[in-house]
Structures are given as structure tokens and as C-alpha cells.
Amino acid sequence: MQHAMLGRQRVSRIGLGTMSMSGTLLSGGALDDAESVRAIHRALDLGVTHIDTAESYGPFHSEEIVGRALEGRRDQAVIATKFGILSHGGDATAMFDSSPANIRTAVEGSLKRLRTDRIDLYYQHRVDRNTPIEETIGTVAELVAEGKVLHVGLSEASPDTIRRAHAVHPISALQTEYSLWTRDVEAKLLPLLRELGIGLVPYSPLGHGFLTGGIRAPEEIPEGDWRKTNPRFIGEAFRQNLRLVDEVRAIAAEVGVTPAQIALAWLVAQGGDIAPIPGSRRVARVEENTAADGVVLTAGQLHRLDSLTPATGARHDDFNESTIDR
Numbered sequence: 001m002q003h004a005m006l007g008r009q010r011v012s013r014i015g016l017g018t019m020s021m022s023g024t025l026l027s028g029g030a031l032d033d034a035e036s037v038r039a040i041h042r043a044l045d046l047g048v049t050h051i052d053t054a055e056s057y058g059p060f061h062s063e064e065i066v067g068r069a070l071e072g073r074r075d076q077a078v079i080a081t082k083f084g085i086l087s088h089g090g091d092a093t094a095m096f097d098s099s100p101a102n103i104r105t106a107v108e109g110s111l112k113r114l115r116t117d118r119i120d121l122y123y124q125h126r127v128d129r130n131t132p133i134e135e136t137i138g139t140v141a142e143l144v145a146e147g148k149v150l151h152v153g154l155s156e157a158s159p160d161t162i163r164r165a166h167a168v169h170p171i172s173a174l175q176t177e178y179s180l181w182t183r184d185v186e187a188k189l190l191p192l193l194r195e196l197g198i199g200l201v202p203y204s205p206l207g208h209g210f211l212t213g214g215i216r217a218p219e220e221i222p223e224g225d226w227r228k229t230n231p232r233f234i235g236e237a238f239r240q241n242l243r244l245v246d247e248v249r250a251i252a253a254e255v256g257v258t259p260a261q262i263a264l265a266w267l268v269a270q271g272g273d274i275a276p277i278p279g280s281r282r283v284a285r286v287e288e289n290t291a292a293d294g295v296v297l298t299a300g301q302l303h304r305l306d307s308l309t310p311a312t313g314a315r316h317d318d319f320n321e322s323t324i325d326r
Helices: 033-045 061-070 100-114 133-145 159-168 189-196 235-255 259-268 283-294 299-306 318-322
Strands: 003-006 009-012 050-052 078-083 119-124 149-155 173-177 199-203
Touching: 003 199, 009 078, 033 061, 033 283, 061 078, 061 100, 078 100, 078 149, 100 119, 100 133, 119 133, 119 173, 133 149, 133 159, 149 159, 159 189, 173 189, 189 199, 235 259, 235 299, 259 283, 259 299
Parallel strands: 050 078, 078 119, 119 149, 149 173, 173 199
Antiparallel strands: 003 009
């Protein structure tokens, strides 16, 4: 497995996202914790070091699974987790809470569930508009000084927030969507990250499964699946977005690999500071995604993929769009 650099943190350039192991946004069958553990073990066996989770996944269940899977293998993994969506102060109305007191409660819970004495990469999951970012990052910097956190990250943060946070303590990584499906970061965010020496961790690098080519009509999405309300999976937007999949499938046929592997190979080809975290809870999917590390695209194939128009439709529904720092 080749590697990427997130600031000074070295990780496998293809990681493993574990949100689906918690039941969050679950589709396609019931949870199987034993299979989730096997999937993490298989990822480690294949050279994956970057394991991503969050206290809010479940909540808590994903961290518990990661902690269970890494027992006895802790030093093989870079554990990334997140705080700030859950409030631990008893205020059920709070959407986000990155206050110092909440961070300190959150980190102790994560360390316990992950069965570890340190978190390699600790992200603010969403920007808390009620707490200055300087105060939040200052608290996480104290955790770094205490050895409980090694590197600091942000998720869905704006350029201004990133600059302000980085002025308090070096930020190692930004997590946001980036894929053939979502390329907004290329305009302003990616140049800023490279200016500051911050790595990029793309989540949903397969477009919530769309880029795998497995869904050809909105009617094929199971009832109760959250994608039923995602603007890119609805009506005319869905049909227009099939053009992305068709080109990815065509190149996959040329190379002799799967569409998912083409989408991931394109993404890691964008730079050594980019480390996607395709999510899965199944061994077979982990094996497929990890094998993308060995896929080499020609200059012509990269050009064809670069030239694709990104997806039609907002990447989230109105509520989830409102939670993103702009």
C-alpha cells in the first residue's frame, strides 16, 4: 500500500471509513458486528493504516467496533475520530457543541471506547457557530500537550475557519467530500490546504455508491434509504448523473477493474496529500476498494475523467447543507 501525508501524519493513501458499521445511514441489511471486525482486520492485513470513525456514529457504536477490532493491533493503525456533533452537557436542543468542557468529556469517552491512550487524528466534526474556533482548537491543543491527541483535524470547515484554526495550532487534515461526483474543493479549498501544508481526507469518495454503477434508477434505492431524499438521486438529476457513471464504467472495462476502483484511482492520482476513506462494513468491499491502490491510469484516461462535469444537484438536502461552514 502506498502512503499519503496529512500534515506530518503518514497514512495509507486508501483508508477505511466505519460509519456504516454503526448503522448510521445504513442500507442493505442489518448490522453484523463480527463482519465489521473482520473487515477492519482484512483492511489492516492489506496495508490499510487509516481507520476513520466518530463518536456520533451510532452514536458510539462505530468507535466500540474499531476499539474491539484493534485490540492487540493498535500500533498498526492511525485512528481518526471526531467530536462536536454530540453535546454531553444534557442540552438535548444543542445541534453542535465544541465548547471546551464538551471536548474534554468527548475525548475521554472516545479513548475508552477505542481502548487506546491516544487518538492519532482528532477532528472537529462540524463547526460550532456558538464557540469561537480559536477556543475550540486551543482546547484540542491542550489535549495534544497532554498526549491524548497527536494531530488535529477539521471537517466541513470554510477557508476562513481553517486559517483561524491553523493560526492557533497546526491543522493536519480537512475532511470533506471530494470525488468525480463532487469537485467543489478544487477552486479554493485545495489550494489553501496546500499553501498551509494540510492534507485532504475525502469522505464519500464513491459518491454514496453512485460511482460504483450499481444503481441505474431511483426506484432501485431501497425504501428507508437516506439517498431517497438526496437531490442527486432524485428525478432528472439522477438521470443526468448517469453520464458520470457511464464514462467511469467505460474506463473500468478498458483497464479490467471495477468502476469503484477507477473512481478511487482517479482520486489518489490528484496528489500525495489526499487520502480517501471509502466506507464499508464488508470484507469483499474492503478488498475491492483497497485494490485500487494498484490501479494506474494513463494520461488519456485521467484527462477523460478530469473533463467530466461534476454531478447535478446539491450534495445534501437543505438541512444538511445548512450545517456546513461556508
